[in-house]
Amino acid sequence: MTALPAPPAAPTAPREPDETPARRGRRPPLRSGINDATRKAQRRLGILLVLPTVVIMAVFLLFPLGNAVYYLFVDFNGIDLAPPFIGLDNFAELAGDPDVWAAFRNNVIWIVIGTVAPLVLGLGLALLLWGVRRGSAIYRVIFFLPYVLPQVAVGVVWGWIYEPTRGWLNRVLDAVGLESITTGWLGNPDTALYAVLATAIWTAVGFVFVIILSALRNVDTEQVDASLLDGANWFQRLRYIVLPQIMPVFVMVTAITLIGGFAVFDLVFVMTGGGPAGATEVLGTLAYSSAFQLNRISYGTTLALFITALAVPFAVWLDRVQARLARERTGG
Secondary structure (H helix, E strand, O other): OOOOOOOOOOOOOOOOOOOOHHHOOOOOOOHHHHHHHHHHHHHHHHHHHHHHHHHHHHHHHHHHHHHHHHHHEEEEOOOOOOOEOOOHHHHHHHHHHHHHHHHHHHHHHHHHHHHHHHHHHHHHHHHHHOOOOOOHHHHHHHHHHHOOOOHHHHHHHHHOOOOOOOHHHHHHHHOOOHHHOOOOOOOOOHHHHHHHHHHHHHHHHHHHHHHHHHHHHOOOOOHHHHHOOOOOOHHHHHHHHHHOOOOOOOHHHHHHHHHHHOOOHHHHHHOOOOOOOOOOOHHHHHHHHHHHHOHHHHHHHHHHHHHHHHHHHHHHHHHHHHHHHHHHHHOO
16 A cells, blocks of 8 residues: 655745844944934034033143142242142141141031031921921021021121120120120130031021921821821831931931031131130131141142041942932832
């Protein structure tokens, strides 16, 4: 018995040539040329837009920074066009200068108190006025006004308030029977630094208050209401519900306030000039007096860069913390 022949294969439709550029793994030449031309145009436009900023940074940032680095290694008095090279003598003098470490101690006091006090007071005011709708804009303007006032004007006015014989502070203390604690607040080495610091806190509280109050507007109030039903007290609500939701903003405000403690200058310079007897001297005023009163430009520049070297690590660290908290908050 012979085997049946195999049935013929069914005719298959001819396959169309795969001409799609995506399947071939390349783009059509015309489209590629257009994209390349667009990229080049965008690149030229980007360079053109960025160029003014680069020039400004080079003139007003990079060149002064390079000039300051040069001054670190010479003894420039502001007059000599060819100052002598002294190597690391400025750094050695800074390390052994007792005035530097006394000023640094005042900066540390300023940073600690001048950061914690505005944060606590500003947060407290923001929580008190969180639920206030009527007149909230007036409150924001009143508390924020000291922050936008010129620091020179603030220093002059508070200098009048602290004046020992005609100042409002001593007059009020006399009126309420506390004349025993009246003193020359800016002339007493024991109180001068804290008097100036109180002025700085007064100006900074408004900034912290306005920023945190704006952040509180975005807090999920349903969680707060649910915690009330669960019996949570005010501290528990603040710690576990409110603060975690505003923490990125809180860290940002902390960074701005803390870094300002390193660079403090204007209020101290206007109110006391670093006195009495160096009681309010900070690194900023010491750098100024060294550079412009004693004509020691190089040493003053060394002090200024020392301030920068102290502040930059804190700024970088707080920026990273703020970015991480923001990512966690948004789920990114």
